[in-house]
Amino acid sequence: MCSDSMAxxxxxxxxxxxxxxxxxxxxxxxxxxxxxxxxxxxAHTASISAAAASERFVVxxxxxxxxQLYDMKKKIEHGALLHHDGTISCLEFxxxxxxxSGGEDGLICVWGTKKWDCLKSIKAHHGHVTSLSVHPSGKIxxxxxxxxxxxxxxxxxxxxxxxxxxxxxxxxVRWSPDGDKYVVVVKDEVNIYDLETASVTATMKNxxxxxxxxxxxxxxxxVAGDDENVRFCDLxxxxxxxxxxxxxxxxxxxxxxxxxxxxxxELESPTLLMEVNTTARLTCLAVWKPSSVQPPAEELAAPxxxxxxxxxxxxxxxxxxxxxxxxxLEDESKPKKKKKKGVGKKTTE
Ligand SMILES: *[C@@H]1O[C@H](CO)[C@@H](O)[C@H](O)[C@H]1NC(C)=O
Ligand SMILES: *[C@@H]1O[C@H](CO)[C@@H](O)[C@H](O)[C@H]1NC(C)=O
Ligand SMILES: *[C@@H]1O[C@H](CO)[C@@H](O)[C@H](O)[C@H]1NC(C)=O
Numbered sequence: 001m002c003s004d005s006m007a008x009x010x011x012x013x014x015x016x017x018x019x020x021x022x023x024x025x026x027x028x029x030x031x032x033x034x035x036x037x038x039x040x041x042x043a044h045t046a047s048i049s050a051a052a053a054s055e056r057f058v059v060x061x062x063x064x065x066x067x068q069l070y071d072m073k074k075k076i077e078h079g080a081l082l083h084h085d086g087t088i089s090c091l092e093f094x095x096x097x098x099x100x101s102g103g104e105d106g107l108i109c110v111w112g113t114k115k116w117d118c119l120k121s122i123k124a125h126h127g128h129v130t131s132l133s134v135h136p137s138g139k140i141x142x143x144x145x146x147x148x149x150x151x152x153x154x155x156x157x158x159x160x161x162x163x164x165x166x167x168x169x170x171x172x173v174r175w176s177p178d179g180d181k182y183v184v185v186v187k188d189e190v191n192i193y194d195l196e197t198a199s200v201t202a203t204m205k206n207x208x209x210x211x212x213x214x215x216x217x218x219x220x221x222x223v224a225g226d227d228e229n230v231r232f233c234d235l236x237x238x239x240x241x242x243x244x245x246x247x248x249x250x251x252x253x254x255x256x257x258x259x260x261x262x263x264x265x266e267l268e269s270p271t272l273l274m275e276v277n278t279t280a281r282l283t284c285l286a287v288w289k290p291s292s293v294q295p296p297a298e299e300l301a302a303p304x305x306x307x308x309x310x311x312x313x314x315x316x317x318x319x320x321x322x323x324x325x326x327x328x329l330e331d332e333s334k335p336k337k338k339k340k341k342g343v344g345k346k347t348t349e
Contacts (some may be wrong), residue, residue, distance in 0.1 A: 007171075010284070010289050011023055011290075012287060013285065013286040014051070015284040015285075016048055016282050018043065018047070019042060019048065020048075021040065021042075021043075024038055024276055028239075030275070033085035035275075036192045036273065041046055043066075044060065045162065047283060048062050049061050049062055050090050051286040052093050052286050053072075053286040054095075054113065055289075059192050059287050064082065066080045067088055068080050072134065072290070079116070083118050084105050086103045087128075090105050090129065090131050092132060097113055098110055100134060103129055106124055107123060108121075108122045108129055108141070108143060109120065123149060124153065125143065125144075125149065130145055130146060130169070131172045133174045134175070135175050136175060136177065140155060141278050144172070148167055156198070160200070162198065169298045170186045171185055174215060176341070177217065180218070183236070188345065189210075190221065202227075202238045207225075207346065211225045212224045213254070216232065219311050220232050220241070223254075224252075225250065228246060228248060228249055228250070229247050229251075231243045252282055252284065255287050255314070256287075310338070
């Protein structure tokens with residue numbers, strides 16, 4: 001175990017069918033963690049379908065077609081993002097600079113978090129966008145939709161880079177933290193894809209339909225679904241390595257985070273540190289950490305000796321900035337631009 005005596009506080013954010021977002025402040029510096037209700041946020045007029053957190057903001061998406069912003073620093077609502085014409089199905093921050101949203105209108109929107117403007121609106125799928133995931137490099141994103149395709153997006157120009165017909169409607173797609181592989185979930189199956197070959201290297205079957213997955217590290221995937229258990233899958237060994245009862249009935253969402261003093265991933269039998277009863281039917285979950293949000297990966301683990309242009313491109317430059325209509329690929333050797341202070345005004349109405 002690593003030792004670190006830093007007092008730690010984090011935020012647990014859960015969305016519900018009842019339109020309310022619950023925020024808990026969790027104290028983690030004692031053996032028994034304690035959660036204190038910090039806020040309830042009732043900005044939506046329909047059930048909440050997605051949640052995500054950056055260093056400063058919590059965002060929730062809903063069947064009411066809006067994305068609501070909550071400023072965790074000022075502890076106030078920060079307005080709404082109105083662009084989608086349908087349920088918001090997925091939300092993902094890229095670092096602190098961008099938010100991507102996907103909706104049942106088939107659109108993927110790229111938002112700048114400074115002014116909360118819609119930098120790009122991509123007609124991504126025929127039918128719904130069910131899930132999206134940004135590569136750790138920020139250069140490409142994957143999406144799946146109800147048109148039975150897996151699409152790769154070049155975030156530099158907002159164009160489609162690859163389309164793969166997967167013949168089934170997938171509902172989750174996730175890059176691994178190193179970006180060398182990704183998983184696509186269809187019903188009760190996790191298909192593991194290799195970046196180089198863009199083909200399935202293994203398939204893991206869960207006993208029930210899968211509702212949520214989360215990479216704990218580059219090889220261990222936590223899988224939750226329509227039963228009470230959470231399972232850990234070792235993607236390299238293609239084996240389930242751990243299983244534990246997490247809830248009394250089906251699990252809606254699973255998330256994870258790293259802590260300085262819990263840096264060893266214990267696979268034997270995770271212990272319950274804390275639970276809260278919101279009395280609501282929860283739909284989604286996000287973890288907010290005040291200062292130690294994982295920065296975008298600096299280095300790509302992906303091999304550089306591959307046939308595909310995409311992979312070459314991914315390993316060439318390391319970071320990307322998404323600008324209004326073009327994205328500037330930044331070379332790490334060049335000095336970075338000075339960051340502007342303060343966050344822009346809220347709401348696009
Ligand atoms: C992930 O965690 C497991 C369990 O602690 C460990 O055995 C494995 O080496 C880790 N894998 C990576 C890629 O870090
Ligand atoms: C949560 O609280 C409600 C209302 O007080 C109660 O009916 C329910 O049994 C509780 N659930 C759990 C799992 O404790
Ligand atoms: C994305 O598009 C830009 C501009 O068209 C191109 O230079 C770049 O190589 C593409 N990136 C990837 C990862 O394919």
